[in-house]
Amino acid sequence: xxxxxxxxxxxxxxxxxxxxxxxxxxxxxxxxxxxxxxxxxxxxxxxxxxxxxxxxxxxxxxxxxxxxxxxxxxxxxxxxxxxxxxxxxxxxxxxxxxxxxxxxxxxxxxxxxxxxxxxxxxxxxxxxxxxxxxxxxxxxxxxxxxxxxxxxxxxxxxxxxxxxxxxxxxxxxxxxxxxxxxxxxxxxxxxxxxxxxxxxxxxxxxxxxxxxx
Amino acid sequence: xxxxxxxxxxxxxxxxxxxxxxxxxxxxxxxxxxxxxxxxxxxxxxxxxxxxxxxxxxxxxxxxxxxxxxxxxxxxxxxxxxxxxxxxxxxxxxxxxxxxxxxxxxxxxxxxxxxxxxxxxxxxxxxxxxxxxxxxxxxxxxxxxxxxxxxxxxxxxxxxxxxxxxxxxxxxxxxxxxxxxxxxxxxxxxxxxxxxxxxxxxxxxxxxxxxxxxxxxxxxxxxxxxxxxxxxxxxxxxxxxxxxxxxxxxxxxxxxxxxxxxxxxxxxxxxxxxxxxxxxxxxxxxxxxxxxxxxx
Numbered sequence: 001x002x003x004x005x006x007x008x009x010x011x012x013x014x015x016x017x018x019x020x021x022x023x024x025x026x027x028x029x030x031x032x033x034x035x036x037x038x039x040x041x042x043x044x045x046x047x048x049x050x051x052x053x054x055x056x057x058x059x060x061x062x063x064x065x066x067x068x069x070x071x072x073x074x075x076x077x078x079x080x081x082x083x084x085x086x087x088x089x090x091x092x093x094x095x096x097x098x099x100x101x102x103x104x105x106x107x108x109x110x111x112x113x114x115x116x117x118x119x120x121x122x123x124x125x126x127x128x129x130x131x132x133x134x135x136x137x138x139x140x141x142x143x144x145x146x147x148x149x150x151x152x153x154x155x156x157x158x159x160x161x162x163x164x165x166x167x168x169x170x171x172x173x174x175x176x177x178x179x180x181x182x183x184x185x186x187x188x189x190x191x192x193x194x195x196x197x198x199x200x201x202x203x204x205x206x207x208x209x210x211x212x213x
Numbered sequence: 214x215x216x217x218x219x220x221x222x223x224x225x226x227x228x229x230x231x232x233x234x235x236x237x238x239x240x241x242x243x244x245x246x247x248x249x250x251x252x253x254x255x256x257x258x259x260x261x262x263x264x265x266x267x268x269x270x271x272x273x274x275x276x277x278x279x280x281x282x283x284x285x286x287x288x289x290x291x292x293x294x295x296x297x298x299x300x301x302x303x304x305x306x307x308x309x310x311x312x313x314x315x316x317x318x319x320x321x322x323x324x325x326x327x328x329x330x331x332x333x334x335x336x337x338x339x340x341x342x343x344x345x346x347x348x349x350x351x352x353x354x355x356x357x358x359x360x361x362x363x364x365x366x367x368x369x370x371x372x373x374x375x376x377x378x379x380x381x382x383x384x385x386x387x388x389x390x391x392x393x394x395x396x397x398x399x400x401x402x403x404x405x406x407x408x409x410x411x412x413x414x415x416x417x418x419x420x421x422x423x424x425x426x427x428x429x430x431x432x433x434x435x436x437x438x439x440x441x442x443x444x445x446x447x448x449x450x451x452x453x454x455x456x457x458x459x460x461x462x463x464x465x466x467x468x469x470x471x472x473x474x475x476x477x478x479x480x481x482x483x484x485x486x487x488x489x490x491x492x493x494x495x496x497x498x499x500x501x502x503x504x505x506x507x508x509x
Contacts, residue, residue, distance in 0.1 A: 035266040047264035054261040075246040088420030091428040
């Protein structure tokens with residue numbers, strides 16, 4: 001645990017002594033809960049359709065695959081036509097594209113970002129590195145199977161997959177969302193302990209709360 | 214009987230705003246040789262945001278921020294007549310509505326500042342600081358232009374100002390008091406959140422600024438305001454400087470054309486930093502406004 005996250009007593013400018021416990025004061029302790037689908041089936045269907053037609057991708061390139069996402073914004077591929085947009089903040093995004101290999105150091109940030117996204121949220125594994133480690137299969141500091149750490153909805157295989165493959169993958173994700181089968185957030189909440197155990201087995205310097213809201 | 218008509222105005226303007234902002238975004242995309250978002254994308258985004266299953270809050274002001282923002286837009290729209298000469302769409306305009314409109318233009322930004330500050334995100338604080346300093350500089354020429362117009366027509370009622378401009382294009386303030394209109398249009402560029410004055414949101418440097426922490430229905434409310442507020446603001450401009458609108462088709466056309474002014478400038482010019490934009494307003498726009506007041 002980092003020193004600044006430890007419980008300590010701080011002296012304020014006016015001489016008062018207060019106790020600070022960063023993990024309790026700055027973060028919420030409540031874990032994720034399983035969220036039931038809304039109201040009646042027909043409304044849930046409408047919501048699922050809206051979710052599928054409005055995919056907001058978190059602008060976080062975790063590996064070399066991020067280079068394949070940029071052309072999607074250009075005139076040649078123009079993913080905006082399909083309701084796909086990029087958001088710079090995890091709060092507003094609902095799709096996390098893990099673009100390529102994921103080092104243990106990045107995994108920590110990925111977990112924090114994923115947990116800050118609001119459900120329902122989706123994860124797309126891009127490239128073979130997220131499936132079995134790819135060309136980094138024997139690397140000491142990358143993870144091999146993304147599915148062990150985050151609930152993945154769609155994998156896009158290839159090294160690297162072309163932007164067309166990404167578009168096809170997003171279309172596939174839309175079908176899954178419309179069918180109501182993209183329940184990754186609930187899966188994460190239901191199997192929270194299992195995911196946490198897996199994450200902690202590779203991240204040895206765990207210096208954050210167990211759940212970042 | 215005024216309330217149902219006011220609600221109808223609100224309904225028409227929100228839908229028009231959602232479609233028009235998408236259309237302007239499409240036009241901007243065509244400049245970049247893309248096709249851009251579908252024209253109904255704003256509706257889908259809003260349904261999606263209302264449909265999120267989880268949301269978190271940072272406190273009371275965090276809730277009230279988007280509420281203030283939206284009430285700023287709604288207030289601005291409802292206290293200014295939308296359609297000139299129409300009993301139904303005169304809304305709640307009264308003798309001194311010009312002053313109230315000036316107040317409402319700033320109201321949303323201040324509410325947003327309180328809400329974004331409570332979210333505690335450093336990017337929100339930076340965005341709000343930039344937004345308020347730029348807004349203050351941009352409001353100055355607009356206020357001067359409004360004074361000039363009020364002096365010119367000797368009234369503080371928007372309805373009377375529109376009435377004074379009837380009888381042909383050459384009676385518009387645009388031709389009777391071009392200096393005031395020029396100053397006001399410069400201020401208009403500054404308040405539309407488009408380049409060169411979009412450093413407040415600055416998607417590349419401080420991820421989207423004030424609304425960084427906003428999500429789900431909070432964000433959806435702000436999106437509603439995003440569609441509503443520019444139209445409400447343009448209605449004020451249209452009434453003061455461009456002869457108002459006698460019917461809904463004329464209203465739609467004029468609002469679209471005035472909006473396109475900022476879109477045209479936006480696709481051509483790169484972004485100003487805050488101190489550059491403040492300097493630009495003080496050097497180019499404010500003297501024009503002062504001149505307009507002096508010459509009236």
